[in-house]
Amino acid sequence: EAQVTQNPRYLITVTGKKLTVTCSQNMNHEYMSWYRQDPGLGLRQIYYSMNVEVTDKGDVPEGYKVSRKEKRNFPLILESPSPNQTSLYFCASSPVPPGYREQYFGPGTRLTVT
């Protein structure tokens, strides 16, 4: 089944404790991205990757890191989480940059930072 998976789905952590949210897609898509979704705001892009070893900042990259060592995986790293990073996070992929193609989203990771 073609899909985007994320782990963990739910995470409660404390300020400053490094964490990684994994994202994997099995569709051989070149383009992957991370979004956060907060009440009253649209999804905002954190980082994106056009291909292996090619990553770039989105609108809200502060406090996040990513890597793209393999085509299928695109982990999101929070080196020192803070309460303002409490949010719902989605990973997405598409075969090409998403301007004219559907993006496929993972099921989401709900992160709470206390």
Next chain:
Amino acid sequence: RKEVEQDPGPFNVPEGATVAFNCTYSNSASQSFFWYRQDCRKEPKLLMSVYSSGNEDGRFTAQLNRASQYISLLIRDSKLSDSATYLCVVNINNDMRFGAGTRLTVKP
């Protein structure tokens, strides 16, 4: 001003009703447009792309008005299963801008 604005709703309609949502965007250089559907606490899924000439997919009709910079989504004969949040998405050079969504509840 937000780049993509939607009426947050909620829209509460009876089954069988016709309901329309609008979405306005601020950047005239926007190149392509989409409607995504998001069920509660789940991932967004593409509902339909929006073409300049307007397009229809079953009970759903999407239209684009570039002069006024808005897109619309019309749902005819609403079903209970249409209850969801509808996200307007605007593409500017592969930079996807999401609206905050319009919530629809269809009641028996």
